[in-house]
Amino acid sequence: MTEKSSRTEPIHARGGSGATIADVAQAAGVSVATVSRALSGNYPVAKATRERIFRSVTDLGYVANAHARALAGATTRTVGIIINDVADPFFAYIARGVERQASAEGRMCLITATHGDKERELALVDLMREQRTDAVILVGGASDDARYRKQMADRARALDAAGSSLVLCGRPSLGPGVPTKMVTYDNEGGAFAITDYLISQGHRRILYVGGPRDFSTTASRLAGFYRALDARGIERDPALVHEGAFGRGFGYSRMRELLDQDVDFTAVFGANDLVAAGILEALEERGIRVPQDVSVVGYDDVPVASELRPRLTTVRVPLEELGREAVRLALSQSPHDAGASSDNTLTVGTHIVIRDSVSPPSKP
Amino acid sequence: MTEKSSRTEPIHARGGSGATIADVAQAAGVSVATVSRALSGNYPVAKATRERIFRSVTDLGYVANAHARALAGATTRTVGIIINDVADPFFAYIARGVERQASAEGRMCLITATHGDKERELALVDLMREQRTDAVILVGGASDDARYRKQMADRARALDAAGSSLVLCGRPSLGPGVPTKMVTYDNEGGAFAITDYLISQGHRRILYVGGPRDFSTTASRLAGFYRALDARGIERDPALVHEGAFGRGFGYSRMRELLDQDVDFTAVFGANDLVAAGILEALEERGIRVPQDVSVVGYDDVPVASELRPRLTTVRVPLEELGREAVRLALSQSPHDAGASSDNTLTVGTHIVIRDSVSPPSKP
DNA sequence: TTGTCCATAGTAAACGCTTACTATTTCTAG
């Protein structure tokens, strides 16, 4: 019996942390190596021995120390996900997809929130790096900032060097040569489709409200919006485009202002469903009927869209699917993207769902 | 130079995991101990040395290995939270509170979901135990099952023995003597208040719909409901109570059945807002006006409640606050509850919020 | 009988960090 294995009480007496593998080994009368093998099952252990070990495990209520395991072994079986806000349905559904797929692949899921703070986002990536997660999934649009891009690219490289990977989910590439994987949805296409639908119903003066300025998501949706106008030969009118923020509050207050200013329009494109909800509220408050007097559409198709009255016509984004795919891609062995679009970037489609908030304009 | 410090490449060449503290030490020309001290800042290090070290750290893109740190040091700076579903707003708001408070206290947050599976819940507690989280927060009602209770009690003891703690959030105690902390909200009181409000408006025949049978949350809400009836001398009618599930779908389908059966009632108490949303939908479908023909109330005051038309009168539960408090309590040094209610159990209040879904009954 | 091979089990060296001791300077007081 060596000195080491003879200790019976922890040296630092750290509040009596639970049983260790050594305790189990002692109780079962075998070496720690044998216990480790019996537990991981990747090496033959005699049946009788194994049973004795398992009995000791339950008797002692032993669970392995994940940190020791991570330190000694290879992988941590954890994926990290960074979102804006846990309670925002857009992110919550993506997180659900990530959580489900991760747990289906036997991983835990470390969820953190940036609350929209870019610096915090960078810090969180580092935190996940410290945790040695198998992958880190970065969700949601990104602001267009060169310094930020460079910093994130550095982290992508560090993650890559450590055998992990950075998955960009619904946000633009960090540039060629930066080792990332990407899963996105057809933002521009959805915006095009729903704008075109509005036009096909006879609308010509369409207000675009919401979405932060210089933000990738806003840029794509606006691009689709403009493309639809251009395709039908409708002039772009800057007075009709009102960026600002995502969120119900923004939709409500900006719509009120616009109503006060007597702008001429027959339909409103809310940058997302929450903005559209705010728009609907402002409209309702002024006694303007939807869709009889003005039509409204949103984007994302989160549950509010169908709670609203009238039910909101919007663009469906397969949020949960997006999260699932992000994990699949992250955990797949495919090499990272090293530039030109390889199969490391996956795009899921969007489509419009027609409900009750659009009709032909009353004043044609 | 010892053998150990002379190694320059990792023995297992594990896909080139990032720089280690030894690399930083070498680059800065000091010992690892000094680097460790400079980084944690809990021991004096000469200014020049410290600067040299920090320079090497950024040069190498070094971040500490959280697992090694957890293994060597005391705490993991992580709290675990177990909820039903990330995308259910009830849980999402609690999770947001947890996430915010945890990050305010410099902790990470491990979020997992049970999808309503009791076995999975037990397994998740073990997973968190493996992760050696500083605390594990268990959210939401629990089913009343002796075997389950015993198993969870065992885990509470194990967690306690390991210096961590189990926080029960919005669920009943595991019994006297089990070391847990609790934060709850006044479920019964809220149900009483809103039922009493309905009665004060003149309602006598009130339907109660939703909530799983043998579930702690359902039990408390029903208790409050009954207490209000009793207080006003209204007879309890079993035909008016319809347990089943939380969720929009249940509210919708059960309400349809009830409507077909011609049950006599003037108001409906939805076990939560989602159930109430389903109820509203079924009512709308049949052309029954709310609140003119029947009044409806919900519980929780999640965002849907104010999206609905009519806006739902409901009971406000300070969800985010609940999550925050759970973390505060978990991380506080107060000893665990060892039986009789000590200050380890905290109850936050609920109150009704009156909106547009209730009016006096038309047929009095 | 002897030599081989297989099934099991044990030994001990990492993994990357923290921290109790120890060692070396450099001050500061007497």
Add this chain to the structure above:
DNA sequence: CTAGAAATAGTAAGCGTTTACTATGGACAA
């Protein structure tokens, strides 16, 4: 000037696992 106290650095012993090597004892073939 010098003893003793700071201030600053280094050494090395863990922390709880995994796993490459070794060791042991039969079973089995020759």
